[in-house]
Amino acid sequence: MQEFDKVFIRLSKDKQSLTVGDFDMIRPSDYFLNYYKRTQGALYEGGFQTARGDQIITTAGLASSRGIYTRQNLAVTEGNQGPYKLTGNNGELFIIVLAGTERIWIDGKLLTRGAENDYVIDYNAGEITFTPKQLINKDKRVQIEFEYSDKSYFRSVVTSNTSWTNPNEKTTYRLHVYSEQDSKNQPLDLTLDSAARAAMVAAGDDPAQAFIPGIDTAGFSTDRILYRLTDSLGYDSVFVYSTDPELAMYALSFTELGTNKGNYILSSTLANGRVYKWIAPVAGVPQGTAEPVILLRTPISRRMITIAADHKTGDHGTIGAEAAFTQNDLNTFSDAGNDDNTGLGTHVYYNHKTNLSDGKILEAGLDYEYITRDFQFIERYRPVEFNRDWNLQTTDKQPEHYAAAGISLSDSSGNRFQAGTSLYARETAYTGFRQSVNWTQYFHRWKLLAGSSLVNASDDSTSTTFLRPDLTFSRSFAKMNGLEAGFRYWAEHNRFSSADSLRSGAFYFDEYQAFIRTPDTSASQFYTEAIVRHDGLPEAGVFKRVNEGFTWNMGGNLPSGRNRLNWLLTWRTLDVLDTTLSQQQDESALLGRLQYGYTTRKGWLTSDIFYELGTGQEPKREYTFVEVEPGQGNYTWFDYNNDGLQQLDEFEVAIYADQATYIQVFLPTSEYIQANVSQFNYVLNLQPRAVWSDVQGIRDVIARFSLVSSMQLSRKVLDDGSFLSYAPVGTVADTQLVSSNAYWQSTLYFNRTNTRFGAEYTFLQTEGKVVLINGPETRDLTRQNITIRWKITDPLVLSTGISSGLKSLESIAFSGRSYRTPFVSLEPKITYINGAQYRISLSYLYKSTQNESGAESLDSHTGLLDLRYNVPGNSTVSSRISYTLADFNGVADSPVGFALLEGLQDGQNILWNLQFDKRLSQVLQMTLSYDGRKTGSADIVHTGRVQMRAIF
Structure with missing residues (x-):
């Protein structure tokens, strides 16, 4: 629903427009400046033409930002489709992702959202699940960029983008301004007292040090989690959860810091809220994960101004230059560390295109980029796998140089040859050279795709070589409706060496793929492929094979008349050959999806079937109840045991609006249970009247009946090594069943459309099992209903x-x-x-x-x-x-x-x-x-x- 949460008014006349309300700020055509923001405010867009014919296009926006940009590498596991939890910049587990702002890549390829595509995302929970179209394994590189809601400060965004084009001089000038800043004197969800401000002043440019004690002395209250102060095992100032009105006087706010970084852990209780308990250190090392402290988010300020010009040289060439000025303050409360707030970037390029006499096209280009040590982008402007392409292991701030030259020769038949060379240097910390070549060639019905990339780089102590060959050849068969068969080999050989010896971080893999597929233009689609992969790691200075993976994919669709069939199936196995070098275990995974629809000739029977299976995980849910204004909630509280304290088992769904004074809030957890996943949906519609519309006798009686039936089954089951754990139906032991949802309703009608007399029989069955931190909970309902009506x-x-x-x-x-x-x-x-x-x-x-x-x-x-x-x-x-x-x-x-x-x-x-x-x-x-x-x-x-x- 968040995607439709856009309310705006737009006024326009001629080439001018003004938008007020919700709108998206989208990046201009710049090299350095990149952003995509969900905002509320005002946006002006206009175009002008001067007396001499110059074209001026300008946009200006003033708005409040609805979120914060973040980028993260998602750690995925072998055979686990998710859901995977997204986190904030400071490791926050509870975040709300702004709908439509996410961009997700696997191995550098941008994915498409949707259950029928690559992934689905729960924006409110901040969880992403991959569909069977994207097999997740240990080799996948998943990168995510998104915005999430943040209400710490009022954040304003100002943009101004202007381009001036002189058609006669073939030159375009651009001036772009972007400014985003938190108002440190307008906190929203924060209460900033003198202690909090002092902590942020002292933290400087290290926001992780902006802590204040999360200890508040409070009077006893039955609707709060309170603690008493005591001594334990020789340690003083230990907080213990208490309901004693005489001793429970401390309200604590805990922050999860990570394993062995705190002295408290989460405790399982029936209290309405999270309760932490103290755990003693061992040999001076903390054994917990949390501390009663509050991590403050420091107010930030970011700006970028770019000036650029592009000039057409003749009819086929373009030369251009761009300069960018950046200012980035990680903590506007503090002046400490402000000497690294500003940075500069420059970019120049030249592209030329030549039409040769034989119909071929020759293209050439040059690029150069330089950024200073403290240059900070708004959002990533380089390719998503730039660091990996250059085998970059360090990301400490350094002045950077990037230069590239390339050439391309192509013809109208699709044949193309490309070659390029580039340099990337980070002052004295890194110097790398990269050569790449790509060749596409068609020989009658044969097709060749060949490419390779080689990076040679070095730093003070290590030299690296990163070779990535990729070769595909295939043949199409005209007598088989263009069916294509082929073979592909691609590999990555990454060597980190010092003194002629392989170092940790080095690896290699070789992949071999054989495939058969129909052309994209075919009405019916089919493909099958088999992939074998060998992985190696260094041991005693040489590479040794450690893993072997096998993947088989098959899929297609048959949209033939009244039958509609779509399917895909993936089988994956991983064999570990050396357990001393590999941390993996032998694994196998099965993914699949089947969609079938059928309609009879006159439509008297229609049915649709959907079946999906895979391997994923189920998060353990934890929740609390929060009091709201009467009528604004969904739950009510009954003090069943008359102790005056709120327990989780004392909240019920409110029957009356005036009692609806609580809402149920799910709390994020990091506990998951891996299980096999299955989902089955079925819809059946039977209408005999469609073929027997004007009949007598027994057929007239039968034609008066109709049936509508639907079934939705989904469950997650612990893997027991058998296919039954993927089945959506069947008996499963309670200890094996992790979670389930089932809905089945069938209604048999008699005289459904008759206004004088009719009857119907309905069978309804629902089942649901959820995993909670305190243990599973199962709800079932079975109901049969007969209704007779008579006018x-x-x-x-x-x-x-x-x-x-x-x-x-x-x-x-x-x-x-x-x-x-x-x-x-x-x-x-x-x-x-x-x-x-x-x-x-x-x-x-x-x-x-x-x-x-x-x-x-x-x-x-x-x-x-x-x-x-x-x-x-x-x-x-x-x-x-x-x-x-x-x-x-x-x-x-x-x-x-x-x-x-x-x-x-x-x-x-x-x-x-x-x-x-x-x-x-x-x-x-x-x-x-x-x-x-x-x-x-x-x-x-x-x-x-x-x-x-x-x-x-």
């Missing part, structure tokens, strides 16, 4: 519903919440309908249920009157009143009692409602509502609400 006269409709089923909850951590309750219900109803103007219905509901796991039982009788008056296109008035007589046996103030009573009380219960809906305009609606209730012996509760809704 007695034109205004009167009689209907009867009969239901039976079973509802259950099993919680390992909260055993008091577990129940298993079969139920039956009967609901006759009579409805009076006067066209579209008003409707009156009177119904009676009998319900009986009993907890098989305990002694609780409920028999209830409910009478309900519904009134609705409608003025089409204008307003609606509706009213409802119900009376329920509940006979409940058991403890009402308990989780099981709440589940059975559903907000009512033993005895008499009266609920009433009055609501008025009014359309004020085409885009504005107003709702006035009043609710009242008298449940059991409780006082009468009155609730009124006013709601305005804008529809865009």
Whole structure:
């Protein structure tokens, strides 16, 4: 939904426009300046033409930024498709990714979002999962850039981009300005007292040192996690979780610092919030991961100004230059370290294109770039794998030089030859030379793709050689509709040597691929390929083979008429040949997806099947409940044990709006369980009337029936070495089942579209198991329902519903919440309908249920009157009143009692409602509502609400 969270107004006239509201700031056509920002503010765009014909195009923006840019290398594991947790610049686990800002590369290739493409992402949880189209293994290099929400300070962004083109002189001048800064005197989610400001002043340009104690002396409160101060094992000032009103007086804020960097660890309790416990150091080394400190985010300021010019030399050449000035302050509170805030960058280039007499095209180019030691980009401007291309192992700041020259010769048949040479130097820290060549050649039905890259580099103590050959040859067969078969070999040989001896960091791999595939223009697609990979690492100064991997891929689609078939399948094995050099273990992984759709000739039967399998992981969930304004939440709190303290098993889904005073907030964790994943979806629609529209006898009876059925199954199962762990159905031991979600609903209709008489039978089954830090929780529901309707006269409709089923909850951590309750219900109803103007219905509901796991039982009788008056296109008035007589046996103030009573009380219960809906305009609606209730012996509760809704 975040992608649609854009509200703006745009005014335009001729070539001028002004946008106010939500918009994206996108990079100009610069070499150094690169950015993509989600913002709120104002953006001006305009174009002018001078008297002599010069073209001037300018944009200017002033806005507040909605997020912070970050870039990270994602550490992936063999055969694990995810989800993988994204983190913030300071290691924050709880981040919200701004929708659409992410860019993800695997091995330098940009991926496409979507369940049918390469990956899916949960923006709110900050988790990414790769689809079966992208097999994840130890060899994949995954890089991610994205923006995430940050509310520490008000952050403003100012941009100005102007280009001036002189058509006669064939010259374009560009001036671009980008400025982004936090307002240090306008903190949003931070409270900056004198101690916090002093800590940031002292931290200088090292934000990791901006800590303040996370200890606050507070009075005792039942809705906070509090600690007492004590001594333990000879250590003083140890904080221990406490609910003692006399001793619990400290509220602590913890920061996760990493393994062996703190003296506290997360403890598993039933308290409504995270509780940390102290763990004693061993030999002076901390054994925990957290400390009661707060890491402050220092306010930053970033600017870049670029000046550039491009000039066309004749009809085929272009020469250009660009200069960039940068200013980057990591902490505007402190002057310490400001001597490295500014930097300069320059770039010059020349490109030339020549059309030769034989129809070939010759292209040549030169590039040179220089940046000073303290040059800082806004967002990455070099290729995503630039450092790897140059075999760069160090990223400490140095002045940098980059120079490149290249030549290309191509023809209209697609043949091309490219060669290039380049230099990259980081003052005295690194000097590298790179040569590359690429050749594409077609010989009748043969195709050759050949390329190679060689980097020779050195620093003070090490010399490196990085060779990457890549060779593919294939042949297409005209008699087989262009089917292509081929072979590919590519490799990387990376040598780090010192004194003629291989050093750690050196590696090599060789990959061999054989493939068969149909051409892209074919209506039906098919491909299959097999890949073998050998990996080597240095031992005793020489390379030794340590791993061997095998991957088999197959896929395609057959969009033939009424049948639609898409499939892909991947099988991957990894064999470890030397366990002393490799940290891997023997692994195997299976990925696949099948989509099949079928429609009969007249459409009387349609079905769709989706099946996906793979290997991933399930995060252990942890949550807390946070109090909000009445009516703004989803949960309510009942102090079942009367201790005045909030426990996780005391929160229930609110039945009434005035009780909805808490929201459930999931807390990020770093604990995952690896498991095999399967998902199965099925939809069936049966309509015999489509072929028997005008028949008599038994066929007419059959044609009156119709069936709609849908099924959604997904689960994660611990790998037991068998294919059954990938199956979405079947019996699995509770110890093997990590998580599951199942939904199955089938409805059989009789006379579905007949207005006089009809009936339907519905079967519904849902199952769900989630993994929580405190243990798994499983919820199941099975229900059968029969509904019969009969139109007695034109205004009167009689209907009867009969239901039976079973509802259950099993919680390992909260055993008091577990129940298993079969139920039956009967609901006759009579409805009076006067066209579209008003409707009156009177119904009676009998319900009986009993907890098989305990002694609780409920028999209830409910009478309900519904009134609705409608003025089409204008307003609606509706009213409802119900009376329920509940006979409940058991403890009402308990989780099981709440589940059975559903907000009512033993005895008499009266609920009433009055609501008025009014359309004020085409885009504005107003709702006035009043609710009242008298449940059991409780006082009468009155609730009124006013709601305005804008529809865009």
